Amino acid sequence: MKLPFFPIAASHMAERVDRLYLGLLLISAFFLALIFLPMLYFLFKYRRGKMLSHRKLKFATWKLEVIWTLIPLFMLLCLFGWAATIYYDEERPPARTLEAFVVAKQWMWKIQHAEGNREINELHVPTGQAVKLTMTSEDVIHSFYIPAMRLKQDVVPGRYVTEWFEPTRPGTYHLFCAEFCGADHSLMGGNIVVMKPADYQAWLNAGRPVDNLAATGEHLFREFGCSGCHQNSTVVHAPRLEGVFGKPVPLQGGAITTADEQYIRDSILLPASQIAVGYSNVMPSYTGRVSEEQLIQLIAYIKSLGNQTPPEETK
């Protein structure tokens, strides 16, 4: 039987995490030696029946205490800096990424690529390109865990969370749910399939539907009647959505928020909670009418409008 000690490293982040892990192992070994070698020596040397000394210790206790307080403290702060740097990079996706969207539910992972491809419990990605996942859950908290990438992110209902990685090694790797989520928690897993870019392109083309996510979202935008108010309406005063995504939105009451995925999601489900300046609270809530996957498609559509210039408002 094999006794592996390290998991496969399949992302650029994995190697950095492994180096930190090795560093921690070395420091642990150092401290263990520092504690246990003298301890074993003392246990042997000063065992009862051998000798007994009641001499007062000659050195100043407080000096020793200060030394063994400050040196570990300094080492720990260095470790913090090292670990925090990697964490910072792990949590901040680069500007250009492939995008995929993940909806978790008891007990499966539903994945939509920006190109429109859909998968369940499998995620195909190419090497050499950063992949950003925007994730949410339909029910309880799950956790999207890819050991080979050294990445884990809780997937929280009501929120969009992101995780990103850059696969470096083709292969098939475990996907686990790491947050206890009910009866079949341990079966809620799957595979991350990392392919060479050409293979990935072939895979993408083979399964590509007619529409990409944004186009599907545009259909929904009409179906749900959003377009009636948000496009060309002469009756209802609703904000146009061109050029909105990613920009700051001034809200009634003086706050300013950013029109990101979470803001759009909240605006669809809880429209009364954040009203943009200059508009009134007339939009109905779509809670219960729109699924998490449809929300993602709508957001993809609004996101695709982000680069367009807003039309002149007609009064």
Next chain:
Amino acid sequence: MNELAPATHTHTSAPAESYLDEHTVRSWLLTTDHKRIGVLYLISIVFYFLVAAVAVGIMRIELLHPHGTLLLNETYNKLFTLHGVLMVWFFLIPSIPSALGNFIIPIMIGARDVAFPKLNLLSWYLFMIGGGFVLYSIMIGGVDTGWTFYTPFSSTYSNTHVLTMVFGVFIAGFSSILTGLNFIITIHKMRAPGMRWFRMPLFLWSLYSTSIILVLATPVLAITLLLMAVERVWGIGIFDPRLGGDPILFQHLFWFYSHPAVYIMVLPSMGVVSELMAAFTRKEVFGYEWVAGASVAIAVVGFLVWGHHMFVSSQSIYAGMVFSILSFIVAVPSGIKVFNWTATLYQGSISFETPMIYALGFIGLFAIGGLTGLFLAALAVDVHVTDTYFVVAHFHYIMVGGAVMGFMGGLHYWWPKITGRLYPEAFGRLAAIVTFIGFNFTFFPQFVMGYLGMPRRYHNYAPEFQVYHVLSTAGASILGIGYLLPVIYLLWSLRYGKKAPANPWHATGLEWQTTSPPPKHNFDETPVVTGPPYDYTEDFEPKPSGVLHA
């Protein structure tokens, strides 16, 4: 009885009546004697421990195979919930404070009892009622949420008996609060004349720190569980986003209690170990004031690190960094203690009685548990290993390695005082060594397995992890023997053990100046303290190790 004219003054020559001399059930169930309440706690926590251990035994057998066939998924989930709830709230948290602390604190400070004896009895009853609710919820079908009760799973989705179990934990929380209050006031107000703060044994410092956590943190747990129950029963949106709540709020509230709770489990052990290091090296604890101060520092800083349980929960990355740095800092006072214990050995006269072996075992396991805590404080590594077996191994090293080794060490150390009988020393040493070996055998493979990516709370798992699970289960069988041995020989010693002298270890401390077992009111006359707590410099004939029981 007229308290102003103690009967002991009139017939000092007759042996005082021991606290154990009354035998009726009523005399036990209505007692307000802190010693008897300590014994009641001792019996109860051992019972809960055994139930929780059986649960995990079944789980470990199941995990021998990647697709275990003994249990259903649901049953497995219910077993780990039961194991966690009973171990955390009904064994680890009350083990040393409520059982040993109740017995020893008043005697150690030269008092007749705790400050509020009736409240003390009430806290035991609350503890038992809470445990009753937990056992009841198992009998009617169990709970599958895990001991952390994360929402919205627990508040909305779980179809099991969450409410009855949470109610049990809620009630047991009041028991914790009452015990903590009682200890704080007892230690403040009832110390013997001359026992200044820096003349207190370190066990008292650690229990004082623990009590502060008990009193300040437990109400937060109670409120959190109450809010969760409110959401579950009335559908009021507090944690479930579908109802307008915030699922991460629960985690903040829960860990605000549950992280300090780890120190509730391990600080008392550190106190016990300090006592044992002094007694079995025949030296004062090196840097006594620093060790005492480290207890308080751990209790205080321990309140500021709860967010390190949530590095991947989607809390802000800057919050993550603040919690990370504080988590690194809380390691410093723990390190101080370990260094001081090592330095205590220097020029000591070290004997290897059972309690000392447990104490050394504690230091070994605690050092590994503490150092692996740094891995979890280190953000980027935590992202990979959180919610895996690495965490399982880490907290078992701290909580079980720490709390259980300390508890067993303390139990053996004070056993002659509690029962008036000596336990068989050879069996004691064997049990301590078997426990240490079994423990490492069980949990060390879990570190490796965790870094390889084995998630926790998995009933079925990927086949490459099997070899580590098999090792772990094999270790658990050894550990089980290490736990069963003391149950057998300690019970045996109650009837057949040799009668214990007042001070079998030749240790300092007021508890060794009264008879074994102590009389009802602990001391015939209030003792007066005139010196430091570990004065081993005079009146001691060095004896070779083991002579006591030869």
